[in-house]
Amino acid sequence: MAPNKHTPHVLIFPYPSQGPLNCMMRLAELLAISGLHVTLLNTNDTHLRLCLSSASLPAIPLLRFKSIPDGLPEDRPRDASLLRDVAESLNKNSRLLLYDLLLAMKNDEYSSDGFPPITCLISDGFFPSFVDLAEDIRLPCLSFRTPSACSMWAYLCIPKLLENGELPFGEGVDLDEVVQGVPGMEGFLRRRDLPEFFRGAKSADDPQLKFMSTVSAYSSKAKGLILNTAEVLESTSVHHIRAQIPVTYALGPLHAILDSYRSARSCTDASSHTSSLWQEDTECLKWLDLQTDNSVVYVSFGSFTTLTQEEFHELFFGLINSGHKILWVLRPDMVQGLAWTDEIKRALPEEQGRIISWTPQQKVLAHRAVGCFVTHSGWNSTLESIVEGVPMLCWPFFLDQQINSRFVSEIWRVGLDMKDIRNRDLVEKMVREMMEGESAARFRKSARDLADAVKESISDGGSSFREFHRLIEDIKSMSI
Ligand code: UDX
Numbered sequence: 001m002a003p004n005k006h007t008p009h010v011l012i013f014p015y016p017s018q019g020p021l022n023c024m025m026r027l028a029e030l031l032a033i034s035g036l037h038v039t040l041l042n043t044n045d046t047h048l049r050l051c052l053s054s055a056s057l058p059a060i061p062l063l064r065f066k067s068i069p070d071g072l073p074e075d076r077p078r079d080a081s082l083l084r085d086v087a088e089s090l091n092k093n094s095r096l097l098l099y100d101l102l103l104a105m106k107n108d109e110y111s112s113d114g115f116p117p118i119t120c121l122i123s124d125g126f127f128p129s130f131v132d133l134a135e136d137i138r139l140p141c142l143s144f145r146t147p148s149a150c151s152m153w154a155y156l157c158i159p160k161l162l163e164n165g166e167l168p169f170g171e172g173v174d175l176d177e178v179v180q181g182v183p184g185m186e187g188f189l190r191r192r193d194l195p196e197f198f199r200g201a202k203s204a205d206d207p208q209l210k211f212m213s214t215v216s217a218y219s220s221k222a223k224g225l226i227l228n229t230a231e232v233l234e235s236t237s238v239h240h241i242r243a244q245i246p247v248t249y250a251l252g253p254l255h256a257i258l259d260s261y262r263s264a265r266s267c268t269d270a271s272s273h274t275s276s277l278w279q280e281d282t283e284c285l286k287w288l289d290l291q292t293d294n295s296v297v298y299v300s301f302g303s304f305t306t307l308t309q310e311e312f313h314e315l316f317f318g319l320i321n322s323g324h325k326i327l328w329v330l331r332p333d334m335v336q337g338l339a340w341t342d343e344i345k346r347a348l349p350e351e352q353g354r355i356i357s358w359t360p361q362q363k364v365l366a367h368r369a370v371g372c373f374v375t376h377s378g379w380n381s382t383l384e385s386i387v388e389g390v391p392m393l394c395w396p397f398f399l400d401q402q403i404n405s406r407f408v409s410e411i412w413r414v415g416l417d418m419k420d421i422r423n424r425d426l427v428e429k430m431v432r433e434m435m436e437g438e439s440a441a442r443f444r445k446s447a448r449d450l451a452d453a454v455k456e457s458i459s460d461g462g463s464s465f466r467e468f469h470r471l472i473e474d475i476k477s478m479s480i
Pocket of ligand 1: 017018303304305357359361378379399401
């Protein structure tokens with residue numbers, strides 16, 4: 001049937017950094033494979049980087065790509081340090097541009113490429129202005145918070161923590177004390193497991209606290225909230241969030257759902273495109289092929305974490321001293337004040353491993369040679385590791401990472417959390433615990449069991465599978 005103005009057409013707008021982009025690209029691809037028209041709107045810079053670094057963008061008939069300026073001067077490098085500026089600029093400077101674009105796409109009867117007018121928006125939850133824009137032009141808007149449900153729930157509890165007097169912390173408090181203001185986590189969530197900026201807050205007026213509290217509550221103004229999680233992982237948080245935001249879809253892990261869709265449809269090009277913003281070094285897979293099972297420690301801290309030189313040295317010597325083989329992702333902008341030279345790449349003795357700038361991470365984690373993942377506990381990395389049954393050694397930095405790593409060690413028991421203590425001796429000790437003897441066998445068994453439970457939830461009839469189909473049906477009924 002030819003498209004008409006009621007044909008569901010979703011415009012998806014991701015936050016312009018790797019983790020959220022991966023999540024939203026996967027959702028875009030899944031919705032398009034499921035028969036909805038989808039436009040993925042990126043910033044010009046992200047779009048250009050995607051085109052330069054990916055083997056190809058997915059060529060799916062109902063999926064198209066568009067881009068807009070992010071409002072910052074063109075010559076500003078969009079490296080790790082500028083991400084907040086980009087988001088702020090998009091919320092403020094690009095508002096008018098977005099308004100005009102959305103209105104045109106809503107009113108256009110048919111665009112030249114045969115796509116119908118847009119009928120629904122899905123925007124990253126960190127763009128509250130998008131929810132208002134959508135209201136102004138009378139389009140239904142869903143908010144997608146790409147980090148964990150447990151972190152979203154902690155942000156929604158900021159008012160309660162303030163009311164309880166549990167925030168701000170004040171000077172010299174015991175960071176190991178358990179907090180009571182996040183219902184469902186009273187037994188295990190310590191002050192040090194709350195998002196790192198909670199520690200710096202001096203008063204209830206702290207700008208970051210206010211921003212995160214407001215942005216999180218804003219999701220309730222949207223028609224629904226999408227979370228990339230599975231109930232089997234975060235049922236308590238999802239349950240509490242639903243009490244405040246009743247239309248909440250817990251439909252992850254999206255990358256695993258996409259993989260199963262691709263294999264069910266025997267997509268032959270399944271691995272030929274990625275949403276990587278960096279060129280992937282696929283040679284590392286050949287190196288992994290030469291290693292024995294579970295013998296390699298994979299180290300990666302995502303797309304915008306940076307390390308001080310001191311942290312870099314502690315990690316470096318801790319890893320070397322463990323004596324295990326290492327595959328380490330060090331982005332060129334990753335170590336503050338240290339130029340990424342051949343010297344760094346050669347710093348690791350050849351026989352002990354490889355330092356490279358970017359990997360095809362999902363394939364690395366799926367490789368039989370990888371025995372544990374030293375991670376910053378970014379949510380996508382955490383989910384990818386869980387699905388592959390790879391135990392994690394967590395070195396969290398900011399935002400949701402502190403709480404994700406607590407769940408890894410205390411709730412799912414698939415790893416260790418070296419939060420706040422960053423020295424070479426602890427790195428060495430924990431790497432050994434993750435890689436050697438009975439403790440390693442225990443972690444691997446728990447990780448395999450958790451992977452099975454999560455895979456169950458995305459299979460036919462599982463909770464994430466049902467939630468994904470509920471989302472599709474709701475988008476269709478919003479489009480009428
Ligand atoms: C950020 C925050 O760090 C994180 O806490 C939050 O949950 C989402 O936003 P990021 O730091 O990029 O994301 O981490 P993460 O969410 O783990 O995403 C990184 C993505 O990059 C993963 O999908 C991972 O597979 C991919 N990646 C990473 C690669 O493809 N290759 C690499 O070498 C490293």
